[in-house]
Amino acid sequence: MTTPAAPRAGRRPTISDVARAAGVSTAVVSYALNDRRGVSGATRERVLRVADELGWRPNPAARSMRAGAQAVGLAIVAGEALHGAPVLDVVASLQRALAPRGLSVDLRVVDDDVAAAELYTRWGAERRCEAVVVPNVRVDDRRLAAVAAAGLRAVVVGPPHITPELSAVEVDDADAYARVGRYLLDLGHTRVAAVTGPADWVRTAECEAGLRRALAAGGAELEAAATDGTAEGAAAAARRLLMAAAPPTALVLETDLMALAALDVARRTGLVLPWDLSVVAGADSVLCRLATPALSSLPALGAELGTALATAVLGALAAGPEDAPVRVPLQVAALAVRGSTAPHAR
Amino acid sequence: MTTPAAPRAGRRPTISDVARAAGVSTAVVSYALNDRRGVSGATRERVLRVADELGWRPNPAARSMRAGAQAVGLAIVAGEALHGAPVLDVVASLQRALAPRGLSVDLRVVDDDVAAAELYTRWGAERRCEAVVVPNVRVDDRRLAAVAAAGLRAVVVGPPHITPELSAVEVDDADAYARVGRYLLDLGHTRVAAVTGPADWVRTAECEAGLRRALAAGGAELEAAATDGTAEGAAAAARRLLMAAAPPTALVLETDLMALAALDVARRTGLVLPWDLSVVAGADSVLCRLATPALSSLPALGAELGTALATAVLGALAAGPEDAPVRVPLQVAALAVRGSTAPHAR
DNA sequence: ATGAAAGCGCTAACAC
DNA sequence: GTGTTAGCGCTTTCAT
Numbered sequence: 001m002t003t004p005a006a007p008r009a010g011r012r013p014t015i016s017d018v019a020r021a022a023g024v025s026t027a028v029v030s031y032a033l034n035d036r037r038g039v040s041g042a043t044r045e046r047v048l049r050v051a052d053e054l055g056w057r058p059n060p061a062a063r064s065m066r067a068g069a070q071a072v073g074l075a076i077v078a079g080e081a082l083h084g085a086p087v088l089d090v091v092a093s094l095q096r097a098l099a100p101r102g103l104s105v106d107l108r109v110v111d112d113d114v115a116a117a118e119l120y121t122r123w124g125a126e127r128r129c130e131a132v133v134v135p136n137v138r139v140d141d142r143r144l145a146a147v148a149a150a151g152l153r154a155v156v157v158g159p160p161h162i163t164p165e166l167s168a169v170e171v172d173d174a175d176a177y178a179r180v181g182r183y184l185l186d187l188g189h190t191r192v193a194a195v196t197g198p199a200d201w202v203r204t205a206e207c208e209a210g211l212r213r214a215l216a217a218g219g220a221e222l223e224a225a226a227t228d229g230t231a232e233g234a235a236a237a238a239r240r241l242l243m244a245a246a247p248p249t250a251l252v253l254e255t256d257l258m259a260l261a262a263l264d265v266a267r268r269t270g271l272v273l274p275w276d277l278s279v280v281a282g283a284d285s286v287l288c289r290l291a292t293p294a295l296s297s298l299p300a301l302g303a304e305l306g307t308a309l310a311t312a313v314l315g316a317l318a319a320g321p322e323d324a325p326v327r328v329p330l331q332v333a334a335l336a337v338r339g340s341t342a343p344h345a346r
Numbered sequence: 347m348t349t350p351a352a353p354r355a356g357r358r359p360t361i362s363d364v365a366r367a368a369g370v371s372t373a374v375v376s377y378a379l380n381d382r383r384g385v386s387g388a389t390r391e392r393v394l395r396v397a398d399e400l401g402w403r404p405n406p407a408a409r410s411m412r413a414g415a416q417a418v419g420l421a422i423v424a425g426e427a428l429h430g431a432p433v434l435d436v437v438a439s440l441q442r443a444l445a446p447r448g449l450s451v452d453l454r455v456v457d458d459d460v461a462a463a464e465l466y467t468r469w470g471a472e473r474r475c476e477a478v479v480v481p482n483v484r485v486d487d488r489r490l491a492a493v494a495a496a497g498l499r500a501v502v503v504g505p506p507h508i509t510p511e512l513s514a515v516e517v518d519d520a521d522a523y524a525r526v527g528r529y530l531l532d533l534g535h536t537r538v539a540a541v542t543g544p545a546d547w548v549r550t551a552e553c554e555a556g557l558r559r560a561l562a563a564g565g566a567e568l569e570a571a572a573t574d575g576t577a578e579g580a581a582a583a584a585r586r587l588l589m590a591a592a593p594p595t596a597l598v599l600e601t602d603l604m605a606l607a608a609l610d611v612a613r614r615t616g617l618v619l620p621w622d623l624s625v626v627a628g629a630d631s632v633l634c635r636l637a638t639p640a641l642s643s644l645p646a647l648g649a650e651l652g653t654a655l656a657t658a659v660l661g662a663l664a665a666g667p668e669d670a671p672v673r674v675p676l677q678v679a680a681l682a683v684r685g686s687t688a689p690h691a692r
Numbered sequence: 693a694t695g696a697a698a699g700c701g702c703t704a705a706c707a708c
Numbered sequence: 709g710t711g712t713t714a715g716c717g718c719t720t721t722c723a724t
Contacts, residue, residue, distance in 0.1 A: 012473060014717055025695045030719055040693060057471035061415060062717035064407035065700045078438050088433060092424050092455035107453050109438035125403035127358060231632050260636050267638060286577050287633070290606050292613060360701055371711045376703055386709060408701035411716045 013054040022050040033058075072098065072313050073106045073129040073152075075116040075143075080229075082135045083157045083171060083203060084255065084283045085301040093306025094133075094313075101314060103130070113138060117146035124150025131155060131313050137162060137202045155312040157305070159206040160329070167316040167326040169308045173203055174210030176298050176332035177252070180280055181214025181222075183335060184250045188344040189278065190220040193248035195237045195258060199226035204254070207282065211252060223248060227258070234258035238265040242277070249344045250278040256285040259295050263340075274342035284336055293339030298332055305330065359400040368396040379404075418444065418659050419452045419475035419498075421462040421489075426575075428481045429503045429517060429549060430601065430629045431647040439652025440479075440659075447660060449476070459484060463492035470496025477501060477659050483508060483548045501658040503651070505552040506675070513662040513672040515654045519549055520556030522644050522678035523598070526626055527560025527568075529681060530596045534690040535624065536566040539594035541583045541604060545572035550600070553628065557598060569594060573604070580604035584611040588623070595690045596624040602631040605641050609686075620688035630682055639685030644678055651676065 015033070019026045024043060031039045032047035039047070064070060074091070076082060082090045087107075095105050106129055110116045120143060123129050131153040134143055144163060147154045156163055160170040184192055194211055196204045204226065212222045225241060227233035234253055241248055242265065251266075253259040259281035263273065271277045273293050281288050284297035308330045315326030361379075365372045370389060377385045378393035385393070410416060420437070422428060428436045433453075441451050452475055456462045466489060469475050477499040480489055490509060493500045502509055506516040530538055540557055542550045550572065558568045571587060573579035580599055587594060588611065597612075599605040605627035609619065617623045619639050627634050630643035654676045661672030 012471060015719095016717080026718080027696080027720075028694060031694095034719085038693065043693080055471060057468065059411075059717050060472055060474055061407050061410035062700090063719085065411060065702095065717080066719050067700095069407060076434070078434070088422070088424070088455055091453075095455060104452070106450070107437075109434055109441060122403065125358060125401060126406055128406055231636060257632060257636075260633070264636050264638065286603060287606070290577055290603075290610050292610065361703095362701080372702080373704080373712080374710055377710090380703085384709065389709080405701050408716090409703085411701080411718095412703050413716095 012059075013051075013056045014059070015056070018047065018051045018054055018056050021054060022047045068130060069128050070102050071104045071106045071129040073108070073120070073123050073132040074135075075108045075110050075119045075132070076135070077112055077116060078109050080136055081255065081283070083301060083305060085305050086285075089302035090306045090309070093303040094309050095306075097307050097310030098313065103313075113141065113143055117143045120146040120152060121150050124152045130317055133157070133309055133313070138198075139200045139202060139205075153316050155309060155316055155326075157309070158202050162202060165325060167312050167319075169305065169312050169328045169330055171203075171301065171305070171330045172332060173207045174213075176335075177207045177210035177282070178214035180252060180282075180298065180335055181211045181220075182218070183337075184252075184278065184280070184341075185215065185218035185220055187250075187278065187341065189248075189250040190344070191223075191246060191248045192220060192250045192252065193223045193225065193241045194252045194254075195225050195227060195234050195241070195262065196254050197227065197229035207254065229255065229258070231257045231261040235261040235265050238262040239269075242266065242269050242271065248277075250280070250341070252280045252282065254282040256281050256283055256287045256295070256297070256300075259297070260287055260291055263291055263295070274340050275345060278341040278344070280335070280341060288336075288338070291340070296338045296341040297336050299334075299336065301330070301332070358405075359397075359402045360405070361402070364393065364397045364400055364402050367400060368393045414476060415474050416448050417450045417452045417475040419454070419466070419469050419478040420481075421454045421456050421465045421478070422481070423458055423462060424455050426482055427601065427629070429647060429651060431651050432631075435648035436652045436655070439649040440655050441652075443653050443656030444659065449659075459487065459489055463489045466492040466498060467496050470498045476663055479503070479655055479659070484544075485546045485548060485551075499662050501655060501662055501672075503655070504548050508548060511671060513658050513665075515651065515658050515674045515676055517549075517647065517651070517676045518678060519553045520559075522681075523553045523556035523628070524560035526598060526628075526644065526681055527557045527566075528564070529683075530598075530624065530626070530687075531561060531564035531566055533596075533624065533687065535594075535596040536690070537569075537592060537594045538566060538596045538598065539569045539571065539587045540598045540600075541571050541573060541580050541587070541608065542600050543573065543575035553600065575601065575604070577603045577607040581607040581611050584608040585615075588612065588615055588617065594623075596626070596687070598626045598628065600628040602627050602629055602633045602641070602643070602646075605643070606633055606637055609637055609641070620686050621691060624687040624690070626681070626687060634682075634684070637686070642684045642687040643682050645680075645682065647676070647678070 015026050015029050019029045029047050032044040133155050135157040137158045154166050156168045208224045215222045225237040227237050253262050281295045281297040283300035288295035288297045308328045312326050312328045361372045361375050365375045375393050378390040479501050481503040483504045500512050502514045554570045561568045571583040573583050612623050627641045627643040629646035634641035634643045654674045658672050658674045
């Protein structure tokens, strides 16, 4: 036996179907379903029950039509990490934190920052998302210009004072790298080199500055080599540094893969870790633990960055256009000391 | 000076705005914009020009309202690869191939296959996507049941004869692993072990079967150890295998990380590669090239899998409900031979 | 507390 | 070839 109020077969039930089945108007159903006041307890109860029985689910397209796209956009350049963290780790925790608010994450993999900027422009025009996340900020980043032009709310990821006019997750990489610097100083290293990612990334400069300041305070010097962030680039830089007249006794590399590449170079150069050379990775992973010797590493961000981003996004969406931007600080935890670092034998 | 037909400030132009500005009706604009016949060349031209001048962009929500969600869903379990390939590589090429058709990819990271099944059910009810991609199929996969119940079109990724009633990308892993088997036979190995991912994955069984058949044809035996697919799990399995009374002289591992873990175990066991032990990785990556010795590896799928998926998805969407499912074959390319494999010294 | 109805931006059936 | 119009499913005034 079929309830006369049931929707046509082969169609998902709509609010009208629920309203008909519950014997009320669509407005009441909408109110009840969205937990709004203006509905009696009994009616609300009944509506919810009927909606559940019918298997009603909101149609996101229809909802977006009025409420705006319930999504936040994230364009990631192919091959890049998300501020040093594995992209999917961050996305997972961001999705988890935004889901209860009915927000989804629109992740796109683009070729470069030019494509990302175009995408932001398009997203703005299409009203495809409420806000965008901008990671791996460059100096004079064209994406930030695009975001501003598109009138999108943005959450950037960067060091504490980045783009003060925008909401941001402020990651204290300078502090983390300063701690690495002090650790190496304590071990007696006086010639340290850093192999970083692209020179025009704000984060790169920040990490290098933190490390340099800490070393300088102890009378040690830092030689920095910017690369494209690939294993090959890091290997080339490491080779050049280690072949120099007065080679460094400690090497800091921004990622796990870069550190692994440096390990390989050191091995081929005949250097025995950690006695001839100490190596520190800026972002931990299984790789760092599997390497021989295991690599001393700064923890990589992951879930923490995702939740921090969610906080910033939700804050930015809640805030009016006149309100101050939301700034969410995020600390990098302690260096994991492993077998790749040792006191410098003078 | 403002055109009288310009939309109110602070609002994105709609089709009505374009129609007004071009002096035609919304239907004509819609037809022109969607490249449909029934509009004169001159009118079409003018409409397109005006739309461009106004900066009109389609509103995806409004479009989805009639046409259905222009998206394909992909739920990936946290930590899993996509049929051995890096998730974002596949997603990038899938997005690139679907974008011209106006389709986007809705990627979600879920905790496990139970959550994935729930998500598929929800997607079906919400009409959130046109089709879903189901990778890493398990034996009696609950996700396939959910997909069927939700009435979603699905594209699965698996071996050639998987779920014949659904569209699929058929990856010939058995053949690839058979080639590895023959290669090891040619090197004189007679005791080979395979360390695989979870035993209830269809692909796992397929890889193992391919390897086993090829080895058996040459009179060699295969010992297979299923693991959880992590580096730790692989290390434990490798340790157990290598400590046995008659240890294998060649080890095949499903992923780059697992192979790296095995390398580490071998090193600690005092085995010198490739003389005491040959190691093959089932999925290549920078890691395999950086390892010492570099690992002989089967290429990992990436962009090819993405384009194959796009072909299958588009085919499935184009096909009527009565049409035969779309099956897209995909071959794994040749083994890259590197320093981790050598003839077995009898 | 509840109902009627307008409308979000777009498409498509139908009329001219 | 072009215009009119009725929805798609939902939220939200505005009446009652």
